[in-house]
Amino acid sequence: MLTNNYPIETVINKAITVLTEEKEYSKRTSKAVICTWMQFREFCINNEYNSYSTEAKNEFIHNIQNNKPTYKNGTIVSKIKNMQILDLIANHKNWSKGKLYPKPELSEEFSAFIEKQETFLKSRNYSMFSLETIQKQMKSMFYFFQNKGITDFKHVEKEHINMYIMSLKGHARSTLRGELSRVRQVFHNAYLLKFTTHDMSCYVPTFNLGHSQSKIKIWNSDEIHKLLNSIDKANPKGLRDTAIIVIASELGMRHRDIINLKLSDIDWEMCSITFIQSKTGKVNTLPVNEKIGNAIIDYLHIRPETDHDYLFVNFNPPYDKMKTFSSSFNEYVKRAGITVPTEAHHNMHSQRATVATRLLEAGVSPDDIFSFLGHSDRESLHNYIRMDIEHLRECALSFEGGEFV
Numbered sequence: 001m002l003t004n005n006y007p008i009e010t011v012i013n014k015a016i017t018v019l020t021e022e023k024e025y026s027k028r029t030s031k032a033v034i035c036t037w038m039q040f041r042e043f044c045i046n047n048e049y050n051s052y053s054t055e056a057k058n059e060f061i062h063n064i065q066n067n068k069p070t071y072k073n074g075t076i077v078s079k080i081k082n083m084q085i086l087d088l089i090a091n092h093k094n095w096s097k098g099k100l101y102p103k104p105e106l107s108e109e110f111s112a113f114i115e116k117q118e119t120f121l122k123s124r125n126y127s128m129f130s131l132e133t134i135q136k137q138m139k140s141m142f143y144f145f146q147n148k149g150i151t152d153f154k155h156v157e158k159e160h161i162n163m164y165i166m167s168l169k170g171h172a173r174s175t176l177r178g179e180l181s182r183v184r185q186v187f188h189n190a191y192l193l194k195f196t197t198h199d200m201s202c203y204v205p206t207f208n209l210g211h212s213q214s215k216i217k218i219w220n221s222d223e224i225h226k227l228l229n230s231i232d233k234a235n236p237k238g239l240r241d242t243a244i245i246v247i248a249s250e251l252g253m254r255h256r257d258i259i260n261l262k263l264s265d266i267d268w269e270m271c272s273i274t275f276i277q278s279k280t281g282k283v284n285t286l287p288v289n290e291k292i293g294n295a296i297i298d299y300l301h302i303r304p305e306t307d308h309d310y311l312f313v314n315f316n317p318p319y320d321k322m323k324t325f326s327s328s329f330n331e332y333v334k335r336a337g338i339t340v341p342t343e344a345h346h347n348m349h350s351q352r353a354t355v356a357t358r359l360l361e362a363g364v365s366p367d368d369i370f371s372f373l374g375h376s377d378r379e380s381l382h383n384y385i386r387m388d389i390e391h392l393r394e395c396a397l398s399f400e401g402g403e404f405v
Helices: 008-022 027-046 054-065 073-092 108-123 128-147 158-167 173-192 221-229 236-251 255-259 290-300 326-336 349-361 366-373 378-384 389-395
Strands: 272-276 283-287
Touching (some): 008 027, 008 073, 108 128, 128 158, 128 173, 236 290, 236 349
Antiparallel strands (some): 272 283
């Protein structure tokens, strides 16, 4: 434990080491935290505080709150939080994100429901991805209720459900539709599992995207070429990222499924990839064409040596599996100078919509597209492909030789 008698420099250096090693925050946020600590060090020097103390920390915070110098309210809150992190490290020698404001325990009834619903959904072959998504939404709602003093289902009224739904205001329309669907499912399951005497799912409004449905970016061949050309292929990371984008643009695989691919999923003799879909839990097999194969092989030549079987790994020790590729993809889009309408979703998932549209353009039947993309229901498919001819003309991709390969 670092006591209140340790020199300021020792405490701050220790805190910086802990913050850097834990990697709980992004580089940008970590930089802001350390900036506050450096400001605190300067404050201690000016006020002749040689060793760390809670009193010195509180006086520093008092100065910040009294606008010395002048700060916006949001900045003041952030700096106070940064000092609380420093105090935790100084007095407890460790810290983890979320420790400052730990969430309270869920009530006994809500906890029991979470456990029973998980067993119930597993019996219906829900994938781990779906279970995690539902649980995250459910806990968010239960914490909301508990903040209102509600700890069981019998005290949940229609107005409370409406209040929670109003708290989701500002979410993307497509996101909101999924959230409402999960809330409706939770209350229906609460009735089936006898936590409620009547089905309160009827209180949850439906959400029809209708004609104002959020647009999805459909990429043409020139844009995909620009995207791939924006990547530095002389860099090992660039070869890895190229392989990821090629797989997404050729096969329309979900972002998470690409990240979860294992070396053992690739059958080089059969030129195919066989994997378990994270969303549906179902097995899907897709072809590996020459473009995909070459991109993967180029990457494998420089892939770090690691015991991990995952295909795509980080290039920093200990070379773990990648957690996400979303931010890198968005960065390449900017680097390529591709103009995207502000209302159009242009993330990794838009590559999936592009492949669906491309297949439809090539004359592939919706049923075959449904099977190829591994959709669990046709409603999902219809969210991707545009059935009207005019839209298809706008979205059509001009492929080499005019053929789909």
